[in-house]
Amino acid sequence: MKDLGAPALMGISKVGKKSRPIKPDPHFGPPLKCTKRLKEIMTRHYMLSRYAEGAKPVAWVTSGAPVEVLRPFGIYTVYPENHGALCGAKKMGPELCAVAEEHGYHQDLCSYARIDLGHYFSGKTPAGKLPKPDLLFASNNICQTVAYWYKALSHYLKIPLILFDTPYNFREITDSDISYMVRQFEEMIPVLEQVSGRQFNYRKLQEYVRIGKDASLTWGEVLATMKSRPAPMTIFDAFGHMVPIVSLRGLPLALEYYRTLLSELRERVSHGVGAIKRERKRLMWDNIAIWYKMRDHSSLFAGQGMNFVTATYTNAWAETTPYMDENRPFESMARAYSLVILNNNLNSRLELMERLIKEYQVDGLVIHSARSCKPYSVGQYDLKRLLMERLEVPSVIIEADITDSRAYSEEQTRTRLEAFFEAMEG
Amino acid sequence: MTRKEYIIKQKKMGRHIFGVFPAQYPREILWAMNVAPVEIWDPPLEITGANAHLQPYICSVVKLGLELILQGKCDDLDGFLFPHTCDSIQNLASIVNDYLGMEKPCYFFYHPKAPFRDSSRIFYMEHLKGLAALLKQQLGPLDFSKLNQCVEQGRQVTSLLRELYNMRASGEISASNVQFYRVIRQGEFLLPDDFIPLLEEFLTASKGRSVAGPAVILSGVLPNPPEILTLLDELGVRVADDDFLSCSRRLLVPFSQARDPFEAMAETYFAMPPCTTKGSSIDERLNYLFGKIEGSGARGVIFDMVKFCEPELFDVPQLVKELKERGLATLVIDSELNQGLSGQLNTRVEAFVEMIS
Numbered sequence A: 001m002k003d004l005g006a007p008a009l010m011g012i013s014k015v016g017k018k019s020r021p022i023k024p025d026p027h028f029g030p031p032l033k034c035t036k037r038l039k040e041i042m043t044r045h046y047m048l049s050r051y052a053e054g055a056k057p058v059a060w061v062t063s064g065a066p067v068e069v070l071r072p073f074g075i076y077t078v079y080p081e082n083h084g085a086l087c088g089a090k091k092m093g094p095e096l097c098a099v100a101e102e103h104g105y106h107q108d109l110c111s112y113a114r115i116d117l118g119h120y121f122s123g124k125t126p127a128g129k130l131p132k133p134d135l136l137f138a139s140n141n142i143c144q145t146v147a148y149w150y151k152a153l154s155h156y157l158k159i160p161l162i163l164f165d166t167p168y169n170f171r172e173i174t175d176s177d178i179s180y181m182v183r184q185f186e187e188m189i190p191v192l193e194q195v196s197g198r199q200f201n202y203r204k205l206q207e208y209v210r211i212g213k214d215a216s217l218t219w220g221e222v223l224a225t226m227k228s229r230p231a232p233m234t235i236f237d238a239f240g241h242m243v244p245i246v247s248l249r250g251l252p253l254a255l256e257y258y259r260t261l262l263s264e265l266r267e268r269v270s271h272g273v274g275a276i277k278r279e280r281k282r283l284m285w286d287n288i289a290i291w292y293k294m295r296d297h298s299s300l301f302a303g304q305g306m307n308f309v310t311a312t313y314t315n316a317w318a319e320t321t322p323y324m325d326e327n328r329p330f331e332s333m334a335r336a337y338s339l340v341i342l343n344n345n346l347n348s349r350l351e352l353m354e355r356l357i358k359e360y361q362v363d364g365l366v367i368h369s370a371r372s373c374k375p376y377s378v379g380q381y382d383l384k385r386l387l388m389e390r391l392e393v394p395s396v397i398i399e400a401d402i403t404d405s406r407a408y409s410e411e412q413t414r415t416r417l418e419a420f421f422e423a424m425e426g
Numbered sequence B: 001m002t003r004k005e006y007i008i009k010q011k012k013m014g015r016h017i018f019g020v021f022p023a024q025y026p027r028e029i030l031w032a033m034n035v036a037p038v039e040i041w042d043p044p045l046e047i048t049g050a051n052a053h054l055q056p057y058i059c060s061v062v063k064l065g066l067e068l069i070l071q072g073k074c075d076d077l078d079g080f081l082f083p084h085t086c087d088s089i090q091n092l093a094s095i096v097n098d099y100l101g102m103e104k105p106c107y108f109f110y111h112p113k114a115p116f117r118d119s120s121r122i123f124y125m126e127h128l129k130g131l132a133a134l135l136k137q138q139l140g141p142l143d144f145s146k147l148n149q150c151v152e153q154g155r156q157v158t159s160l161l162r163e164l165y166n167m168r169a170s171g172e173i174s175a176s177n178v179q180f181y182r183v184i185r186q187g188e189f190l191l192p193d194d195f196i197p198l199l200e201e202f203l204t205a206s207k208g209r210s211v212a213g214p215a216v217i218l219s220g221v222l223p224n225p226p227e228i229l230t231l232l233d234e235l236g237v238r239v240a241d242d243d244f245l246s247c248s249r250r251l252l253v254p255f256s257q258a259r260d261p262f263e264a265m266a267e268t269y270f271a272m273p274p275c276t277t278k279g280s281s282i283d284e285r286l287n288y289l290f291g292k293i294e295g296s297g298a299r300g301v302i303f304d305m306v307k308f309c310e311p312e313l314f315d316v317p318q319l320v321k322e323l324k325e326r327g328l329a330t331l332v333i334d335s336e337l338n339q340g341l342s343g344q345l346n347t348r349v350e351a352f353v354e355m356i357s
């Protein structure tokens, strides 16, 4: 039970089975062998999660929280956002959201939160069972929403909530911001000792920070293989393969997995094997995936000879890794976690996107305006305009949602994408 | 005097005018640096240009604020201040600063989020001083004794507001709901030199019996659409108190005895009434609401939500559930700002009032 991860991963493995068309799609190259290994890891972790409740302290954690600090305490971690993505991919979003709505949660709220609350009220989940938490650990480095959502959970479950508060970087990060976050780490240690019944072990923390950094760097290298032409995988593959870096961060298993994946991808690159057979155009994706449309979109774009080779979303778990330093674990985690894309001003986002477009030789951009996610979506209309002005990259905005398919219009999306495909050929 | 006339007058007097977005900010620092902060909550505009920058699912506080800028109505301002109130304001701040090519200085003010710890206090103090240091580059140094005077003026404003709120809670105010909020909201742009006499005058003039009808508490971001106040007046309902972000949550702050003005401001911030935007727990918010209900004899709470306002909408289900369990009536409405009350909302408010009468 040492390297436990999110139980929802098991469900994702089932999604993996379904997410590939039953008849092989002629537009795709050979599937990644590693997918099988990913499923094994997920299954194992799912099995272990069933025994976690009662045997180990369990924490529900937000995707951007500095989870390394929980690891030395042997706390089992569950990621409700991953679970939300899984429910979305299994097309259970509307059903679970509706349960939360019956309890008064407005349809305009983030659907990851509504799914999680819907699961809390109904117990429904495609992942078998989620272990009940003893602790909630959230960081507002991705949004304030998680703070509201976890506050609601804390009230219902009557358990403590630790909020790691990361000041938004309107300009450069300051020393005062860093000290504030370091002090918060120091303040949370006694709480974690109490919840876990274990004493804090600094050396162990250093070890987890080192492993977490190595895994994130390796994940970065995995993504970087997509700079090759043809790219050895698509961003839709990466959306699935990113689960360990979100859920198992800091654990040796994640590092081991990404090393295996990296060598397979390098092998493909050296033999010129592409994720899609005819890679004519290369695209970038902005924002979280539209989980219930992954398969449709991946076939649609592959059919056009268009491959997504980079995304701001997948990049988020690699981007600030270099700041991690086991010799200064708190300070370096403060920097790495507060400089993530969603906690940074929009100018840095623009610069990041410009860099990715150049490095990955991107021809076009698909922007998902996600109704759930205001911090990711507000500013996208201007980003589209500025990227066109600066780099002449054509782009399209899809108005949708991450998991609640009721906010998705098939017709409107088709019309917009057809216009985009035309512009890409122009 | 209208807001516009007031701004022109202040400008002529040599004051710097800053557009300040919701909600909480250290106004005393601005006053002391010769700035008239003009708050931007719900300007009466039609949204046109802002739709090219913001998605349909963004609240109208943010949209109207941007619209005000795009329509050139902030051209005479000397700067903007964006407190970190929510994700939408945060990104709006960045759009204005990074993408609109504005020449005006934009300042940002981050509030630590609860639960407040020693780290939060240290950070907040440093942040107050950091803001003053940034403003200094544009406005010159901060005069410490002036700041002390401004902190004292802030206390006077609060004390008058508290008196007004107390009178209203105990049914000793003859002013209508509309009149009450019209006066309170003048504080969104009047400097204390002008706001204090206005409040004093209003206090004296409106002493008297409140309407005899049922009492309610309003909760939400701000008293908008204004038609709701008119309707409640017509129905003989007394708004006995409020839990508005723009009103009691940031105006009725406890006094600090600290002699250092920065410490006084910090103490005040941490002792402010509970609020969604600073991460207060549901229990704190419930206790605050129950306190208001007990102090005023209110029979119900109307949650007047701004559409798409995540911070508020997240707390509502738990607040409603617990209020109902205590036998209190609740009504949740959500609307876009300045869009009036639809026929359906009108009917729902009337039905609610009938229920508590």
Ligand code: SF4
Pocket (backbone or CB within 6 Å): A081, A110, A111, A112, A113, A142, A143, A144, A145, A146, A288, A372, A373, A374, A375, A376, A402
């Ligand atoms: S989808 Fe956006 S708003 Fe929802 S939890 Fe994720 S980052 Fe926060």
Ligand code: SF4
Pocket (backbone or CB within 6 Å): B022, B059, B060, B061, B062, B085, B086, B087, B088, B089, B221, B277, B306, B308, B309, B310, B311, B312
């Ligand atoms: S109404 Fe709500 S979402 Fe809009 S700016 Fe105010 S706090 Fe933010």
